[in-house]
Amino acid sequence: MDTAFYDRLAPDYHLLYPDWERAVARQGAALATVLRAHGVAPGEPVLDAACGIGTQTLGLIAQGFALTASDLSPGAVTRLQQELDARGLHATLRVDDLRSLSGTATGSQAAVLACDNSLPHLLSDDEILQAFASAWRCLRPGGLLLISVRDYAAIPRVSPDVRPYGARRDAEGRRFLAVQVWEWDGDCYDLRLYRTVEHPDGRCDTEVLRSRYRAITLDRLTQLMAEAGFEAIERRDDVLFQPVLLGRKPAAPA
Numbered sequence: 001m002d003t004a005f006y007d008r009l010a011p012d013y014h015l016l017y018p019d020w021e022r023a024v025a026r027q028g029a030a031l032a033t034v035l036r037a038h039g040v041a042p043g044e045p046v047l048d049a050a051c052g053i054g055t056q057t058l059g060l061i062a063q064g065f066a067l068t069a070s071d072l073s074p075g076a077v078t079r080l081q082q083e084l085d086a087r088g089l090h091a092t093l094r095v096d097d098l099r100s101l102s103g104t105a106t107g108s109q110a111a112v113l114a115c116d117n118s119l120p121h122l123l124s125d126d127e128i129l130q131a132f133a134s135a136w137r138c139l140r141p142g143g144l145l146l147i148s149v150r151d152y153a154a155i156p157r158v159s160p161d162v163r164p165y166g167a168r169r170d171a172e173g174r175r176f177l178a179v180q181v182w183e184w185d186g187d188c189y190d191l192r193l194y195r196t197v198e199h200p201d202g203r204c205d206t207e208v209l210r211s212r213y214r215a216i217t218l219d220r221l222t223q224l225m226a227e228a229g230f231e232a233i234e235r236r237d238d239v240l241f242q243p244v245l246l247g248r249k250p251a252a253p254a
Contacts, residue, residue, distance in 0.1 A: 007075030028059015044110040050118030054080035070096035101134040115148040132228035141252035152215035159184040
């Protein structure tokens with residue numbers, strides 16, 4: 001996984017959303033409903049294992065959950081700390097790898113999340129199984145794993161696939177435009193994000209950020225979750241803007 005993509009994007013990541021604050025509130029409420037329905041109550045410990053700048057972390061703190069948040073991108077973690085400070089909120093933050101989650105104690109979490117298509121950055125089944133095994137280790141018996149990913153089985157493989165975000169303005173009056181371009185390579189694709197910022201004085205900065213994804217299907221992720229030991233695995237298409245997979249670590253024997 002290339003952290004430079006998210007380190008560079010972190011200061012402006014919120015501008016990829018038409019209204020990031022609204023997305024934070026909406027996703028927090030939706031995830032909280034799912035967590036409560038699966039026995040994870042507000043106040044219990046939740047690990048956001050691919051936190052980015054905090055879209056899910058901030059939303060779940062507002063819903064009363066106790067968050068630990070980690071990400072491989074130091075820039076994203078720094079941005080999340082700034083957002084927490086600005087709101088007077090608290091979470092335990094660390095830079096950590098989704099494949100190992102080495103900073104999280106064994107059996108310490110009621111739920112582990114990895115949202116916003118983070119898992120497809122892992123380019124092999126072995127890496128994804130490492131991530132699932134690490135989530136398993138961090139969960140208490142009966143704990144919940146929740147991931148959200150693109151439904152790649154439903155996406156036509158057009159190359160290049162141009163995906164514009166639209167134009168935004170930030171609080172300083174800068175105009176921000178971003179366009180994704182996907183170029184397919186078998187079951188993977190290289191993503192280029194063309195990011196342009198026009199400043200109020202007329203200066204214009206453009207850069208290209210690059211990353212790579214594996215178009216792993218939800219069916220294959222379900223199989224890998226089962227292989228890692230998760231049970232009661234289900235797909236939900238009514239929670240977030242991407243499909244959600246849920247799996248439970250078996251409860252300890254009575």
